[in-house]
Amino acid sequence: MGLLTGDALFSVAVAVAVFLLLVDLMHRRQRWAARYPPGPLPVPGLGNLLQVDFQNVPYSFYKLQHQFGDVFSLQFAWTPVVVVNGLAAAREVLVNHGEDTSDRPQIPTQELLGFTPRAQGVIGAPYGPTWREQRRFCVSTLRNFGLGKKSLEQWVNEEAACLCDAFANHAGKPFHPNALLSKAVCNVIASLIYARRFEYDDSIGIRMTQLLEDSMREDNGLLLQVVNSMPLLLHIPWVAAKVLPAQRSIMALLKELLTEHNTAWDPDQPPRDLTDAFLTEVHKAKGNSESSFNDENLRLVVSELFTAGMVTTSITMSWALLLMILHPDVQRRVQQEIDEVIGQGRPPEMADQARMPFTNAVIHEVQRFADIIPMGVPHMASRDTEVQGFCIPKGTMLMINLSSVLKDETVWEKPLQFHPGHFLDAEGRFVKREGFMPFSAGPRTCLGEPLARMELFLFFTCLLQRFSFSVPEGQPRPSDRGILSFILAPSPYQLCALPR
Numbered sequence: 001m002g003l004l005t006g007d008a009l010f011s012v013a014v015a016v017a018v019f020l021l022l023v024d025l026m027h028r029r030q031r032w033a034a035r036y037p038p039g040p041l042p043v044p045g046l047g048n049l050l051q052v053d054f055q056n057v058p059y060s061f062y063k064l065q066h067q068f069g070d071v072f073s074l075q076f077a078w079t080p081v082v083v084v085n086g087l088a089a090a091r092e093v094l095v096n097h098g099e100d101t102s103d104r105p106q107i108p109t110q111e112l113l114g115f116t117p118r119a120q121g122v123i124g125a126p127y128g129p130t131w132r133e134q135r136r137f138c139v140s141t142l143r144n145f146g147l148g149k150k151s152l153e154q155w156v157n158e159e160a161a162c163l164c165d166a167f168a169n170h171a172g173k174p175f176h177p178n179a180l181l182s183k184a185v186c187n188v189i190a191s192l193i194y195a196r197r198f199e200y201d202d203s204i205g206i207r208m209t210q211l212l213e214d215s216m217r218e219d220n221g222l223l224l225q226v227v228n229s230m231p232l233l234l235h236i237p238w239v240a241a242k243v244l245p246a247q248r249s250i251m252a253l254l255k256e257l258l259t260e261h262n263t264a265w266d267p268d269q270p271p272r273d274l275t276d277a278f279l280t281e282v283h284k285a286k287g288n289s290e291s292s293f294n295d296e297n298l299r300l301v302v303s304e305l306f307t308a309g310m311v312t313t314s315i316t317m318s319w320a321l322l323l324m325i326l327h328p329d330v331q332r333r334v335q336q337e338i339d340e341v342i343g344q345g346r347p348p349e350m351a352d353q354a355r356m357p358f359t360n361a362v363i364h365e366v367q368r369f370a371d372i373i374p375m376g377v378p379h380m381a382s383r384d385t386e387v388q389g390f391c392i393p394k395g396t397m398l399m400i401n402l403s404s405v406l407k408d409e410t411v412w413e414k415p416l417q418f419h420p421g422h423f424l425d426a427e428g429r430f431v432k433r434e435g436f437m438p439f440s441a442g443p444r445t446c447l448g449e450p451l452a453r454m455e456l457f458l459f460f461t462c463l464l465q466r467f468s469f470s471v472p473e474g475q476p477r478p479s480d481r482g483i484l485s486f487i488l489a490p491s492p493y494q495l496c497a498l499p500r
């Protein structure tokens, strides 16, 4: 066949361009629907991808919120997105319309991690029976964690003691606390899933915490957005190889750990941990093709609990210690309350929390101020929905800007300052606040919240019972501005932990 030249080539190029423009317009037809939320004008093909700074999404959204209002629309290539800002709109979407807004957008790169119709984990699972089955399983296993020999509180308390010993080994000299915090939190999840902990110098434990931290950095960035918007790109081997390397390594490591763990599983014995409980369900579901209890899904669920539960909690603890060295007056008041309620003779326990309003307020304020998942986890509308007078069509991706809720100027007296008084009344009693939404809200709200709260309370009080924390002498005061990937982490800092 001869090559096209001249006029013929030009005509083909014009026809292809017109075809692509029509396809593009088709994917953007939502914008012309009545009462669709306003937003910046998208360009053909890329939509608004180049108008959002993926290195600082909260700031981009802050500017767009001021330009277009609390509910605005964007176009990520061919994916229509609606961003929801502020407490009133976020509650309306997550809680009032929770039944219609709790689906998840399909993320093509998840297939690289083993996502299939029968193995969808919990976090990424569509809002339906598979998600419900796994969510119920995780919630009840977390709640009834008396399945093993020890309760979850005992595991957390023992880990807190190990963490304190590791801090003491630094003998008051400056150190970065993050690695130790990550290992301690990783061990709590490992105890839940495998009924075991890793020594802090164990090579598998070190590799796991490193990969989990790296995996959080992978969830952001333009490449992932572009590939997920145009999944055809995943067929280019060098592109596929660049996507989610840490998350794939985690899956491989978990496979090894699960194989080792499963050889010791005895179906006739009571379950030792979440993995045993899951294997029992796999056993019961043999022959049921509808069930989501299968070996592939076990790996996904376990990896999600590790990724969702480890970095979130350890980064929050890192913020907590940073804010204590930046606000020594607050630190002293927490220690005073610890001395009055618990003393030095025994470790803290969850029952103490009710009698420690100031400490409770400080932990809540740490979470509000730190704002570690500013953009939440994306949702998707499973039906046409109306929010704040706007129509959100079925299939639209919803981004709930949790940061705009935690820093909402109409809700908080000092939104940009660390101010534990946000959670105290005039008599010093702890008060719950509706705008406190770091775990999100509605049917998809974080299922690990009770565990995270337990860890934050026990680790924080145990550390402040034993140590006073300070900025190392001669070092500048660290910044309280975070570094953003998917998670907002404090800039690296050192502290001194002096025994009390």
Ligand code: HEM
Pocket: 122, 123, 124, 135, 189, 304, 305, 306, 308, 309, 310, 312, 313, 316, 372, 373, 376, 377, 378, 438, 439, 440, 441, 443, 444, 445, 446, 447, 448, 449, 451, 452
């Ligand atoms: C300070 C710690 C934590 C924070 C701030 C946090 C925050 C969140 C947020 C914002 C979501 C998204 C909710 C939504 O889609 O609207 C989420 C979901 C989730 N979190 Fe957490 N989380 C924390 C700790 C944990 C822990 C310790 C675990 C488990 C051990 C966990 C497991 C999950 C799971 C499985 C989901 C998905 C729920 C679903 O899709 O139904 N998280 N978390």
